[in-house]
Amino acid sequence: MADVVIIGGGLTGLGTAVELADRGAEVVVLEKDGLGFEQTVRSNAALRLPGPGPLAIESESVTGASMVGWDQFEDRFGEDIELDRGGWSTLVVDDDDRAWLAAQSTTLGVSEQIDLTALTPPDEVRARWPALAGEFLGMHTKPGGHVNRMRVVAALHRAALARGARFSVGTMAVGFDLSRRKITAVRTLQERFSCQQVVIAGGVWTPRLLDALGTRVPMQRVRVPSGETAPIGDRLFPGFIRAGKFTMRQSADGVVRFGGGYRAPEYVHDLSLDDVRDLRTWAPALLHHVRGATFRVDWAIARNDLRRRRRRLRNGPDFVPTGWEPRPWRRYSESKLASAARVVPSLANHRLQRTSSGVVDITPDFEPYVGRVPTADNAWVAAGMSGHGFILGPGTWRAVAEGIVDGRSALDLRPYRVDRFAQLP
Ligand SMILES: Cc1cc2nc3c(=O)[nH]c(=O)nc-3n(C[C@H](O)[C@H](O)[C@H](O)COP(=O)(O)OP(=O)(O)OC[C@H]3O[C@@H](n4cnc5c(N)ncnc54)[C@H](O)[C@@H]3O)c2cc1C
Incomplete structure (x- = not known):
């Protein structure tokens, strides 16, 4: 018997x-x-x-605790996760970017709030980073950067093992044994x-x-395509840069990776039957970035949903699919590279070596669900x-652990309540 079973061996689990x-x-992690x-x-x-x-950012917030958590990660765990402290920069490329930033303050829930009168002018940016030789109006940098995601997974895995956690990989949770409102086992x-x-x-x-x-x-489920160059010898720019039409980061090995920008995330919504049912809840979020979004029905998902529905009628609601691979979108990623090359002209000499896609789990207010499951006495969701x-990340992990072990967390979880869309039918 474990104290806690965690379903999901991603960053959060x-x-x-x-x-x-x-x-x-005593922890057991199940990963399908x-x-x-x-x-x-x-x-x-x-x-x-x-x-x-x-x-x-108040120190009792999950966001604030996460900033501190990443800042201390390498020292705390004795691991090198290639933490790049080059900044979280917002690049204003043209008047359209400026107008967008003046009118909006968030993209998918991440704040863009910047003082447009206090941008670092291009000459000053170029004095430090000559590769940004193209046209832009200015840049604003907050503390931030990026990490090597593979190294983070390996570091957390090692840290968990060292603390006695057990892992069952290739193990898919399909349901629960319940005694009244209490889970007694994960099936x-x-x-x-x-x-x-x-x-x-x-x-x-x-x-x-x-x-x-x-x-x-x-x-x-929103599909987020990205593309990567082969390693580029020169260090071209610092940290993580978001422009209206693209984002870019350069890893320690020199690879530059591109994604959608703040003005046009151009995410692909792979609609499921549930999304159609919840359309009213989604309307404000979808309208917010409707110009950049693509909506389509993914038939693989739709078939899966239908199968799940039929199965639910027979066996109860316990089916989770596996092995679903989101498709890359090469043309999209090439357009991001082309937009970035207008700011960093030397990028025009490089081609994408690899394209991929991930799916992100989007909620209607772009905030996560972190807290107790309202219908079970001993279950949490993150x-x-x-x-x-x-x-x-680090704030969420800490808040859930404190909630389970101490009964409450010092971090404010109110914005992330699981039942905040409880008006749903
Ligand atoms: C292209 C892309 C770019 C991104 N960029 C950023 C960024 O710059 N900054 C940022 O903060 N975030 C970014 N994100 C988001 C960030 O990566 C995710 O929010 C984060 O990785 C989520 O981690 P997770 O553990 O919650 O989910 P996941 O990594 O999806 O992990 C969930 C795990 O649960 C497992 N699982 C599911 N069901 C079961 C089951 N029934 N039984 C057993 N296992 C199960 C899955 O196999 C999976 O491994 C990006 C995401 C993508 C796709």
Whole structure:
């Protein structure tokens, strides 16, 4: 019997396992594929760090605790995760970017609030980073940067093992044994895992696990394509840069990776039947970035949904699919490289070596679900990171562990309540 079974061995499950084991809990992590297999190893892994800035982030917030957590990660665990402290920069390329930033303050829930009268002028940026020789109006940098996502997964895995956590990889949770409102065991395709508490950190598949407990949360699977160059010898620019039409980061090995920008994230919404049912809840979020979004029905998902529905009628709500591979979008990633090359002209000499896609678990307000499951007495959820699971990582892991071990967390979890869309039918 484990104290806590964690469903999902992505960033959230791994980090939570470390924090729980650190507090003396006996932890078992169940992962249906490989550790970090879904969103985590496809991520840009850009994050914020503590420091003086225009946004005062309170120390009791999950965001603030996460900044501190990343700042101290390498020292705390004795691991090199290639933490790049080059900054979280907003690049204003043209008047359209400026107008957009003046009118809006967030992209997918991540604040863009910057003082447009206090941009670092291009000449000053180029004096430090000559590769940014193209046209732009200015740049604003907050403390932040990025990490090597693979190294983070390996580091958290080692830290959890060192603290006594156990892992069952290739093990898919398919349901729960319940005694009244209490989970007594997590059922998998192979065996049952008896436990005192459960943490559901299953990323995009979390709503299906919550369904089995009678809790419904709206969540969309949004496909996020990205492209990478081969390693480039020169260090071209610092940290993580977001422009209106692209984002870019350069890893320690020199690879430059591109994604969608703040003005046009151009994410692909792979609509499911549940999304159509929850359309009213989604409307404000979808309208917010409708120009950049593409909506399509993914027939593989739709078929899966229908199969699940039929199965649910027969066996109860316990089916989670596996092995779903989101398709890359090469033309999209090439257009990001082309936009970036207008600011960093030397990028025009490089081609994409690799394209890939990940799915992110988006909620209607782009905030995650972190807290107790309303319909079960001993279950927690930490999912729906809405494209910022790294930004919110260490604070989330700590909050869940404190909640389970101490009964409450010093961090404010009110914005992330699981039942905040409870008006759903
Ligand atoms: C292209 C891309 C770029 C991104 N860029 C950034 C960024 O720059 N900054 C940032 O903060 N965030 C970014 N994100 C988001 C961030 O990567 C995610 O929020 C974070 O990785 C989520 O981690 P997770 O553990 O919650 O989910 P996941 O990594 O998806 O992990 C969930 C795990 O649960 C497992 N699982 C699901 N169901 C079951 C089951 N029934 N039984 C057993 N296991 C199960 C899955 O196999 C999976 O491994 C990006 C994401 C993508 C895709």
